Amino acid sequence: MSIFDGLKFRNISSPIHRIDPRAKFIYVCVLFVIAVLFNQLIPLLILLFSQIPLVIIAKVKREWLRLIRGSIFFATLIFVMNVISLYFYGNYPSVAYIIEYSLAMTVRFIVLIESFSLFFLTTSPDMLGLSLEQIGVPYEFCFAFTTAIRFVPVLAEEAQTIIDAQRARGLELESGNFIRRVKNYIPILIPLIVNAIRRSLELAEAMESRAWGASEKRTNIYVLKMGKKDYLFILLSLAMLLASIYVWMYIKIPFLTQILQI
Amino acid sequence: MIEVENVYFTYPNGVKALKGVSLKIADGEFVAIMGQNGAGKTTLVKHFNGLLKPTKGRVLIDGVDTRQVSVAKLSRKVGFVFQNPDHQLFSETVEDEISFALKNFRFDEKIIRERVDWALNLLDLVQYRKVSPFMLSGGERKRVALASVLAWDPKIIILDEPTLGQDSYQKERLRQFIIQMNQQGKTVIIVTHDIEFVVECEPRVILMANGRIIADGETREILTDPELINRSSLILPEITQVFTNLNDLGFPRNVIGVYEAKRLILERINGRT
Numbered sequence A: 001m002s003i004f005d006g007l008k009f010r011n012i013s014s015p016i017h018r019i020d021p022r023a024k025f026i027y028v029c030v031l032f033v034i035a036v037l038f039n040q041l042i043p044l045l046i047l048l049f050s051q052i053p054l055v056i057i058a059k060v061k062r063e064w065l066r067l068i069r070g071s072i073f074f075a076t077l078i079f080v081m082n083v084i085s086l087y088f089y090g091n092y093p094s095v096a097y098i099i100e101y102s103l104a105m106t107v108r109f110i111v112l113i114e115s116f117s118l119f120f121l122t123t124s125p126d127m128l129g130l131s132l133e134q135i136g137v138p139y140e141f142c143f144a145f146t147t148a149i150r151f152v153p154v155l156a157e158e159a160q161t162i163i164d165a166q167r168a169r170g171l172e173l174e175s176g177n178f179i180r181r182v183k184n185y186i187p188i189l190i191p192l193i194v195n196a197i198r199r200s201l202e203l204a205e206a207m208e209s210r211a212w213g214a215s216e217k218r219t220n221i222y223v224l225k226m227g228k229k230d231y232l233f234i235l236l237s238l239a240m241l242l243a244s245i246y247v248w249m250y251i252k253i254p255f256l257t258q259i260l261q262i
Numbered sequence B: 001m002i003e004v005e006n007v008y009f010t011y012p013n014g015v016k017a018l019k020g021v022s023l024k025i026a027d028g029e030f031v032a033i034m035g036q037n038g039a040g041k042t043t044l045v046k047h048f049n050g051l052l053k054p055t056k057g058r059v060l061i062d063g064v065d066t067r068q069v070s071v072a073k074l075s076r077k078v079g080f081v082f083q084n085p086d087h088q089l090f091s092e093t094v095e096d097e098i099s100f101a102l103k104n105f106r107f108d109e110k111i112i113r114e115r116v117d118w119a120l121n122l123l124d125l126v127q128y129r130k131v132s133p134f135m136l137s138g139g140e141r142k143r144v145a146l147a148s149v150l151a152w153d154p155k156i157i158i159l160d161e162p163t164l165g166q167d168s169y170q171k172e173r174l175r176q177f178i179i180q181m182n183q184q185g186k187t188v189i190i191v192t193h194d195i196e197f198v199v200e201c202e203p204r205v206i207l208m209a210n211g212r213i214i215a216d217g218e219t220r221e222i223l224t225d226p227e228l229i230n231r232s233s234l235i236l237p238e239i240t241q242v243f244t245n246l247n248d249l250g251f252p253r254n255v256i257g258v259y260e261a262k263r264l265i266l267e268r269i270n271g272r273t
Helices: A003-007 A021-037 A041-058 A061-070 A072-089 A095-122 A125-135 A139-150 A152-167 A178-184 A186-209 A228-250 A256-260 B041-045 B071-075 B094-104 B109-122 B138-150 B168-183 B195-201 B226-231 B238-245 B258-272
Strands: B002-010 B016-025 B030-035 B056-061 B078-081 B156-160 B187-191 B204-209 B212-218
Touching: A003 A061, A003 A095, A021 A041, A021 A095, A021 A125, A021 A228, A041 A061, A041 A095, A061 A072, A061 A095, A072 A095, A095 A256, A125 A139, A139 A152, A152 A186, A152 B071, A178 A186, B002 B041, B016 B041, B016 B056, B016 B212, B030 B041, B030 B168, B030 B195, B041 B156, B041 B187, B071 B078, B078 B138, B094 B109, B094 B138, B109 B138, B138 B156, B138 B168, B168 B187, B168 B195, B204 B226, B212 B226, B238 B258
Parallel strands: B030 B187, B030 B204, B078 B156, B156 B187
Antiparallel strands: B002 B016, B002 B056, B204 B212
């Protein structure tokens, strides 16, 4: 299992899975906005932990945790970059403040990742395409979108084969300095991209020979309908957004360093 | 010398691909590994250059445990030509493609040039030296992939489905070529479904099914056994099918070669007149 499984749809039945993709999308957008509104550690931490009940209800804890663990590298990078840039270029009251601020930025990143993950873990690509179509996105784009998602596992498998083939020719991915290591990936990326292009051309031909796009107006077997629960979910999300905006405008959230006087 | 000792292998997704495989392949042997899709053939040969490490048991190459050395180091000895050349071609010219591995193994400039020339000649690719591998046909790309591995002159050569997508002329060339390499003392291991190709080569045959070896022996003995053939989702060689049908006329069943078949039939005809 790779960390990318944290972004792959898990086909299980749960209340979260059954929520209309559009409603879930609004929820994720709300989370994004809130995460960007605040740059204090406390509200971001609340946001971080408030996802956990949803993840547990959706029964996707394992995959979700794996993605978060996988994002630790970038999270650390963000933390370190923030600390360095603030230390040298920012004006700051104390080192503790720098650390808190950098931590807050890191938590913001994880919040973005985790809400993304929750959305993709509980929404099937087909439903996603369908909801795009029903908001009025042209079918060609919806199809391209769902196909792209569907080909991710195929590409991942192919990448593994290519890595094996090049290692069998003496390529050592983990050797050398930074530039050398980036260069090491060229023999893997080129076949991967060339094959992807080749495959997409083949796919296009295969689709055309099966009369893709023959009828102007196509119908779907499934039609998404928003239910009471979905509207309620949207309402709750919007309420969350309004409450956050209110807090952001009228209540001054203290930094931890201010509370603790360090 | 390849020694496989009671090897089990489970993929990270839980698929048990090998369930207790033991095997010895001596230097200079010519071996064909056959069996249905998913029998574990490719998984097994990927253990020979360390791309996969056994979950249980061990694999020794010339007495060295594959878990103790890097894939790069093992590959110097064990050349692996993958099934699909498109999984490895990436260079701007055929020449660069062939020298890629040689550079990885840190050969001298001069030796690299010699080896590239040698490999281009060997596989009849000289006229494509400066051509992009992506401009070549499927069969030619396959030959470039083969050349890029043979160039460093590995002692053991593994070919995964070498006949796939080759026309009969190229297949015959490939066969002569494999036999020539084998006569030069190289260990050649092919993984294939192409029973007619194997019959013409007459190597030692290893049949696999369900992650286990179900038979190991001479081509004639293994590939004329209807029961074994059936278990590995193969079809008897055409000559054997004919002779199985002629069995009630007193012909033997275990005939695989065209010339042998011709001789037997002629003997019978001449015997009558």
